[in-house]
Amino acid sequence: MEIACFIEAADRHCQQQGVKLTALRRQVLELVLGYPGVVKAYQVLADLQKQRGIAAPPTVYRALDFLVAAGLLHKVDALNGYIVCHHVGCNHEGLILVCGDCGRVEELDATPVLDVLRQQAGGAGFAISQQNLMLTGRCKECAV
Amino acid sequence: MEIACFIEAADRHCQQQGVKLTALRRQVLELVLGYPGVVKAYQVLADLQKQRGIAAPPTVYRALDFLVAAGLLHKVDALNGYIVCHHVGCNHEGLILVCGDCGRVEELDATPVLDVLRQQAGGAGFAISQQNLMLTGRCKECAV
DNA sequence: TTCTCAAATGTTACTTTATAACAAGCAACT
DNA sequence: AGTTGCTTGTTATAAAGTAACATTTGAGAA
Ligand SMILES: [Zn+2]
Ligand SMILES: [Zn+2]
Ligand SMILES: [Zn+2]
Ligand SMILES: [Zn+2]
Numbered sequence: 001m002e003i004a005c006f007i008e009a010a011d012r013h014c015q016q017q018g019v020k021l022t023a024l025r026r027q028v029l030e031l032v033l034g035y036p037g038v039v040k041a042y043q044v045l046a047d048l049q050k051q052r053g054i055a056a057p058p059t060v061y062r063a064l065d066f067l068v069a070a071g072l073l074h075k076v077d078a079l080n081g082y083i084v085c086h087h088v089g090c091n092h093e094g095l096i097l098v099c100g101d102c103g104r105v106e107e108l109d110a111t112p113v114l115d116v117l118r119q120q121a122g123g124a125g126f127a128i129s130q131q132n133l134m135l136t137g138r139c140k141e142c143a144v
Numbered sequence: 145m146e147i148a149c150f151i152e153a154a155d156r157h158c159q160q161q162g163v164k165l166t167a168l169r170r171q172v173l174e175l176v177l178g179y180p181g182v183v184k185a186y187q188v189l190a191d192l193q194k195q196r197g198i199a200a201p202p203t204v205y206r207a208l209d210f211l212v213a214a215g216l217l218h219k220v221d222a223l224n225g226y227i228v229c230h231h232v233g234c235n236h237e238g239l240i241l242v243c244g245d246c247g248r249v250e251e252l253d254a255t256p257v258l259d260v261l262r263q264q265a266g267g268a269g270f271a272i273s274q275q276n277l278m279l280t281g282r283c284k285e286c287a288v
Numbered sequence: 289t290t291c292t293c294a295a296a297t298g299t300t301a302c303t304t305t306a307t308a309a310c311a312a313g314c315a316a317c318t
Numbered sequence: 319a320g321t322t323g324c325t326t327g328t329t330a331t332a333a334a335g336t337a338a339c340a341t342t343t344g345a346g347a348a
Contacts, residue, residue: 056326058308061305078221080304080334097265097272099270112264113257113260113261116256120257121241125250128281129282135277136272137272139269169296198298198299200300202301202335204334205334224305224334
């Protein structure tokens with residue numbers, strides 16, 4: 001199963017980083033993996049409540065924060081949501097496209113465009129750090 | 145004064161667009177202009193309450209939405225905030241650079257890089273919507 | 289002028305999103 | 319066992335954003 005496989009990889013990834021993928025964090029990661037695209041914190045919270053009977057917002061937010069810091073999820077600010085990173089360990093910068101309609105997500109390589117950006121920003125005296133580019137739009141299926 | 149000058153330009157800009165920069169909208173724009181960088185809706189709301197005694201969230205959000213739609217402000221999703229667009233009339237999308245150290249904000253024209261992005265995303269079946277790019281980095285003054 | 293209509297603003301109430309602060313649990317080492 | 323530091327539980331509240339309906343206002347039509 002794809003999810004189990006991802007979890008396994010995530011586990012290794014965390015061990016390498018010297019951080020712990022605890023049962024709770026794993027459970028939250030599994031819940032996020034259960035969605036095809038962007039998930040909101042309170043959706044995860046609701047799911048968690050179904051599975052364990054009770055859970056409060058900080059429980060979910062802490063787990064999500066951890067997973068983002070560990071590079072297993074990305075936060076999508078424009079949608080107040082989270083997506084799974086399918087390039088764990090690639091160590092490249094991502095170009096993340098999120099469909100604002102259906103939440104479908106695609107992650108491409110941002111290297112070429114970040115080269116352009118670094119040059120432009122450099123001209124203004126700004127040094128751009130390592131990061132992902134997140135863009136919203138509309139996917140093939142949701143096209144008007 | 146710089147603010148008065150900007151307001152004047154904003155006024156002309158709105159007339160050209162066939163939309164109205166009403167007293168309220170102008171007042172909100174002035175309040176945002178009073179800040180050096182990113183401003184939050186509830187800061188503006190508090191300021192507005194000081195000036196007119198009473199105001200509710202929708203009053204501020206509607207004005208801010210208008211100003212964003214008119215191209216006078218940009219929304220900064222990652223910070224739940226707004227910044228003044230210093231390229232009014234350019235009709236561009238913003239490349240917003242935020243210094244992770246000092247919070248300074250710089251805005252460039254994102255059109256060229258978004259052209260590249262649209263092409264790359266188009267290849268993956270994604271239509272990228274009108275938006276700003278926000279990137280973090282380090283500004284000239286904070287350079288190591 | 290007076291009417292009418294649409295846009296703008298006011299008002300109330302609420303939803304969604306996120307965090308602070310402190311208590312309790314748990315695992316690893318001494 | 320005792321200590322320490324990280325993790326999780328719990329309560330309460332803050333911050334951000336919107337729905338729905340009432341009221342005002344101002345420009346054009348009658
Ligand atoms: Zn990724
Ligand atoms: Zn879609
Ligand atoms: Zn701009
Ligand atoms: Zn700086």
